[in-house]
Amino acid sequence: MSEALIQIGVVGCADIARKVSRAINLSPNATICAVASRNYDKAAAFAAANGYPLTAKVYGNYEALLEDPDVDAVYMPLPTSLHLKWAVLAAQNKKHLLLEKPVALDIAEFDEIVGACEENGVQFMDNTMWVHNPRTAKMAQFFNDPHRFGQLKSVRTCFTFAADSEYLKKDIRVKPDLDAHGSLGDAGWYCIRAILLAANYELPKTVIASREPVLNKDGVILDCGASLYWEDGKVATFHCSFLANLTMDITAIGTKGTLHVHDFIIPYEENEASFHFGTETSFDDLVTCWSKQPVKCTVKTNLPQEALLVTEFARLVGEIKFRNSKPEKKWPIVSRKTQLVLNAVKSSIHRGFEPVQIEE
């Protein structure tokens, strides 16, 4: 017997909500039941432009949607500085929460949001889409394979894109009162998550920001980087920027293997994604070429990664709603680790690039 679809309400009509709305429409176990904006007409136009079901309700304020008893869960693409208020209210209204990243301004806020979800028995997930691509599971298998990858020694990630002048003037990600983490919260969030993936989610011990980050006139980070150190000698570096050509790489090197990927956040193609990996790659006898080269692994997917995220989120919500399961803790756990590293990088920048210890 098939179960009812999970009813998702969209709280805010940000640009990214177009992509997630399509993803909800594509997901076999979820549907959009409502949308809210601070402006009713904007919400109605958004619903019409994004193929919402005719049954979807339109609200001119967030509270009304959060109080709607038909809404099981919400997707919340609001600016970070608004998360504390609205995410907590959503949890208090027993709405499962798919929250846009970065989750919070600091770890205290993070804990308040996730604490509210725990108290109210609702699922928390941040909207980091690429980890739901089946390629990521294949990459994780490689990282966890002692024969093919060995122990991680170093990992380098980057996410840069060349924002246009309009973006650099007006986007929420350059506004201190909206997404105050700037490129660190936006692009850096993914870099940090990728590093944690390669490290099997072991937190680094120490974080040191790179010198000479670029800030805008309001002090929001446009370009920065950091080095992360673990007690066993693992090292990671990342670089995130709004000021350089679109690039997103992971190079992870273990004692026995290496992984390369160049499109880890948004795959080149929607329906398949690749990475290169090599195990005990080697030269020929005279060191004039490679006797063992990395090979390409391509993973196909029927649904785009953002629809797989929604499907997984809705599955967990369904487990809670229909089977009395508890919320899955792994999502808030990896999200919290990402937030901890992010805030440590920011602290290091503010302390003049001093080492900052990470404490769980």
Add this chain to the structure above:
Amino acid sequence: MSEALIQIGVVGCADIARKVSRAINLSPNATICAVASRNYDKAAAFAAANGYPLTAKVYGNYEALLEDPDVDAVYMPLPTSLHLKWAVLAAQNKKHLLLEKPVALDIAEFDEIVGACEENGVQFMDNTMWVHNPRTAKMAQFFNDPHRFGQLKSVRTCFTFAADSEYLKKDIRVKPDLDAHGSLGDAGWYCIRAILLAANYELPKTVIASREPVLNKDGVILDCGASLYWEDGKVATFHCSFLANLTMDITAIGTKGTLHVHDFIIPYEENEASFHFGTETSFDDLVTCWSKQPVKCTVKTNLPQEALLVTEFARLVGEIKFRNSKPEKKWPIVSRKTQLVLNAVKSSIHRGFEPVQIEE
């Protein structure tokens, strides 16, 4: 009228000399005329094993080869700590000098070696083979193209390989009295050169070593890294190691373009080499895939890169010998820049990872 081949003497029978001997044999404008070892039998066996011309003379000491008037130029694969003595003596004997890297223990030694070459009017070149691959010229064109690459913003390089226990015990690169720079001098030399290539050979202003380098019991570096900073905000990082799987990457990001290469030092194949580059790469409207992806550029070569190096070296020697040209200065200049950065990284390690200023 064809000119006589440049007569090259090989000073030392290190393992790497096998590869370079083949390269000289492959070069259309050079030939091996002599080989020297501290042990005559070893030199004779080396000549026999490496296809030397029957006319090649065999010497049981380095001095005799350096005094042989038939020798135009020498290839010197001796450990770094022996370079000062033997490279200077070669120059004083008017032998053009192809010297194994790293060139010197410090910049004072470097200047003494290159100064001796200048005083004696002989060509100096270090044995950095990959820069002679025609792929490297194509990469340089990309880096220098304001429309395809723009201004360099960041570049990350690495060269790691998993040395076996025998190497880690006995190789000259782990011995403080032989190649005292360890992995920094060996693998790091290439990483630094690649960074300089991407930066159009502009020296960084400041170098900061990564924390937690790995040293062996004699204090030789097995694994280290650094960040390099330029005044205009460019940033570079590199990582070099004897303790991780074979990997060699460049990721260079400009304001308009990105370059990726995974085999920059030793190409996967001898007869062709590739890199990926993208200009103004971008997403589709919904940010679900890329509307403009990087493309692959493959460059074929009839001779392996080490033979192209020998050919270029012998060409310059021929220009001097037959046409009274002056030695080409670009090779000692880029070599010196590499040495300056290398020694700055080492200073930063010794000063507890403090920033070290680079002064030309």
